[in-house]
Amino acid sequence: PGNDFLGWLDLPEQMLSQVDAIAARANEIRANSDVLICIGIGGSYLGSKAAIEFLSPAFEAQRKPLVVFCGHQVSSDALGDLLDFIADKDVSVNVISKSGTTTEPGIAFRVIREFMEKKYGRSGAAARITATTDPASGALRKLATAEGYATFPIPEDVGGRFSVLTAVGLLPIAVAGVDIRELVQGAIDAKKFTSGSDLSTNIAARYAVARNILFRQGKVMEVLASFQPQIHFVGEWWKQLAGESEGKDRTGIFPATLDYTTDLHSLGQWMQEGSRTVFETFILFNKTRRSITIPSFADDGDGMNYLAGKDFEFVNDKAFKGTLLAHLDGGVPCSVIRVEDRSAAALGQLFYFFEKTIAISGYLLRVNPFDQPGVEAYKKNMFALLGKAGTEKQGEVLKKRLMDLGI
Numbered sequence: 544p545g546n547d548f549l550g551w552l553d554l555p556e557q558m559l560s561q562v563d564a565i566a567a568r569a570n571e572i573r574a575n576s577d578v579l580i581c582i583g584i585g586g587s588y589l590g591s592k593a594a595i596e597f598l599s600p601a602f603e604a605q606r607k608p609l610v611v612f613c614g615h616q617v618s619s620d621a622l623g624d625l626l627d628f629i630a631d632k633d634v635s636v637n638v639i640s641k642s643g644t645t646t647e648p649g650i651a652f653r654v655i656r657e658f659m660e661k662k663y664g665r666s667g668a669a670a671r672i673t674a675t676t677d678p679a680s681g682a683l684r685k686l687a688t689a690e691g692y693a694t695f696p697i698p699e700d701v702g703g704r705f706s707v708l709t710a711v712g713l714l715p716i717a718v719a720g721v722d723i724r725e726l727v728q729g730a731i732d733a734k735k736f737t738s739g740s741d742l743s744t745n746i747a748a749r750y751a752v753a754r755n756i757l758f759r760q761g762k763v764m765e766v767l768a769s770f771q772p773q774i775h776f777v778g779e780w781w782k783q784l785a786g787e788s789e790g791k792d793r794t795g796i797f798p799a800t801l802d803y804t805t806d807l808h809s810l811g812q813w814m815q816e817g818s819r820t821v822f823e824t825f826i827l828f829n830k831t832r833r834s835i836t837i838p839s840f841a842d843d844g845d846g847m848n849y850l851a852g853k854d855f856e857f858v859n860d861k862a863f864k865g866t867l868l869a870h871l872d873g874g875v876p877c878s879v880i881r882v883e884d885r886s887a888a889a890l891g892q893l894f895y896f897f898e899k900t901i902a903i904s905g906y907l908l909r910v911n912p913f914d915q916p917g918v919e920a921y922k923k924n925m926f927a928l929l930g931k932a933g934t935e936k937q938g939e940v941l942k943k944r945l946m947d948l949g950i
């Protein structure tokens with residue numbers, strides 16, 4: 544099941560021929576924009592957000608152009624703040640939706656399109672809008688053709704959460720100043736250690752097998768834990784990849800993320816002594832970009848002089864090792880994934896590694912890892928409650944149920 548959605552397997556090689564066209568559009572945007580607004584949800588946003596947070600400096604003021612995201616929720620406060628923020632800025636827009644019919648990005652794009660057309664005129668706005676969508680069909684493709692927006696295709700056989708290495712991810716990532724060829728090359732290189740049936744050399748298969756053995760032993764939750772905040776949104780991307788691919792047919796490992804050492808002071812207690820239904824995967828960098836040494840003070844008022852002259856990452860490493868041993872002692876099975884550094888190449892490897900792992904893991908769970916039928920349930924109710932044509936009867940039933948619930 545799902546074998547018509549395996550396009551992501553050989554996607555990196557295929558993208559090499561498209562990288563220049565994507566980079567060229569990104570350079571136009573970089574030249575004339577303070578801000579790129581990316582409008583999309585789920586797989587149409589998390590991959591680029593993950594890459595930009597992983598590869599960019601921490602503070603938004605250090606980034607130019609700034610890539611911001613909307614259309615991944617329905618919050619008027621969030622959108623209103625964005626409109627205030629961009630009022631006096633030069634703006635480009637990348638609206639991203641494979642289906643072209645998703646409500647959240649659809650209504651956000653209406654608001655942003657109105658802003659753009661008021662600011663730049665209809666044809667001026669069109670020149671600043673790029674649509675990334677289905678190559679031939681869907682409402683967004685039609686609109687883009689009618690308005691003359693630049694477009695990039697999402698291959699039909701690549702699902703949203705596996706699309707980070709298509710233009711879905713690559714255009715925003717390139718606008719953020721990343722060498723997307725290096726990212727794609729990293730994914731190609733990952734094939735070396737994610738292919739074949741030998742578990743000693745195919746680490747994606749080994750990880751998939753390990754997590755399924757643990758799941759069958761009652762470890763129904765996996766925590767992806769990192770000691771570097773830059774990886775936080777890779778975790779958010781991974782949560783969608785794993786959760787939407789595996790959580791169906793009343794099975795699936797629940798994916799969660801923790802940011803250490805921050806969360807050792809909040810959920811660390813639960814990890815150490817809470818219900819033993821969890822296993823943990825640590826994700827570590829071999830090298831960080833910076834080295835910061837702890838200074839010495841003659842008074843040693845805080846008693847930290849024993850760490851003077853040591854690098855922050857020396858302390859971080861001991862925090863990891865201490866946590867690993869403590870959690871093993873507490874009955875949490877642990878694995879370790881080592882990422883070389885905070886480079887585009889290493890991230891490309893990581894993306895491909897996780898995609899391969901989750902696809903194999905889904906098949907080990909005997910589910911179709913490439914569909915998401917359960918996502919339709921909330922949409923059906925929402926459309927009926929919104930009064931979409933043809934759903935009126937269902938809408939009445941739902942309103943009555945809500946009244947009975949006192950909501």
Ligand code: PA5
Nearest residue numbers: 585586587640641642645703704
């Ligand atoms: O993985 C998936 O297919 C989904 O999460 C989609 O990415 C998400 O629902 C957005 O869909 P679309 O790109 O069609 O707007």
